[in-house]
Amino acid sequence: MGNQSSHNIPLERIDANRWRIPTRFNEAMRVPGVVYADDELIQQIISDNALTQVANVATLPGIVGHSLGMPDIHWGYGFPVGGVAATDARDGVVSPGGIGFDINCGVRLLATDLLRDQIKGSVDNLADALFRALPSGVGGYGMRKLTSDEMRQVMLHGARWAVEEGYGLESDLEVTEENGCLAGAKPEAVSRKALERGIGQLGSLGSGNHFAEVQYVEHIYDKEAAKALGIGQIGQVVTTIHCGSRGFGHQIAEDYIKLAEAKQKEYGYELPDRQLACMPINSEGGQAYLGAMACAANFAWANRQLLMNGVREAFASVFGRKARAKDMPMVYDVCHNIAKIEEYEVDGELRQVCVHRKGATRAFPKGHPAIPEQYRAVGQPVLIPGDMGRYSFVLVGAQGSMEQSFGSCCHGAGRRQSRTAAKKSITSKELLSKLEARGVTVRVHSKNLLPEEAPSAYKDAQEVVNVVHNAGLAQLVARLKPIVVVKG
């Protein structure tokens, strides 16, 4: 059953942007699946088999509402990337595979007071400065080697630790999801192996789809919201950082997937795919996972704080001035691989649920108390990186996300080719010259991995964001185009 092809899944069209997988597809499904896609994206999704995973997730003990797939959905470990699942916080489960290996992988956007024309003559210098400032590569060490006591402080306090150590400003924390620190961190639930892998990696970009990208505001959809977010000027230079918890979060995910797998019999779970292995939220294992997950989430926020500080310093060195917050204010930081306990109305009843967001961004609408005061009138910023050749997007959360998707929307373009397929389709050299021809300056640590990140390996992010906009999950604010890409 776990390998049943998506081609056999009965899809019911709800409207132009929504499709339902009815529970009759598989008697183990406890709730229907709902997938967000237009006509073109749904074809890509069907050929990827990710719909089978949406149906599989619908069998999780305690799942409520729907098993959701965003338009950037694609095949992942057990759960699809681009998936959202909410389980009852009292008697439901938490599944490490529903968060993903890169715990609190996320996106941070930084504005500048520079215009595209003003940096034209300095693009190569800026690219070099950024590449020097941001350590990268698989297994790469970070800018800050921690003592074990410092590592503990990072796990407990996240981005706040980094700010107190001088890597940024108090105001940065106000525009970070959870203020850069998820409550409930339990350092004692983290293995020695995870600590060993993580302790030298703080302030590093890593590899794969992680990057820092200098961009300019190319199009504004919503003037009022763009202005409120501090990105209201066409041509304005901004920088996006996409990174997570490196080997630290990866090891924590691995540790708890193993633990969950070993305990499936004890819990009496029979799931269609062993990669869905899960634990009751209110069990020793479930609580330990959530405590360790919070440690990884906090490590990731500290990591992006150090990286952003590196970006500010690189700009300062090139443009000969201090990296003041006034010159480079942070717009926002969102995570897109995490589980959170939140409250929603489900079937007319207010319920505490554990929202698993795996490749999905929180998208709270205007007025929500979790949104920083300065953005409360427009909505929570939603940062959607596209691919390195085309464009990225800024949106704000909309009311529909609370009614339909447990306050969530998409997280990126989403893969349309596997890493292996991408590698076969283009060489690193071809790709670099294509990007250069488009006016994108690239600095890359691992050239051999670059083809995996080719724009052609990704869906069109414009189509993806159009779907969440039209479905009412979030609202388009601005489109950003790349100038400099620094890849791990």
Added chain:
DNA sequence: ATGTAC
């Protein structure tokens, strides 16, 4: 994503 398998 990832000391790309201990």
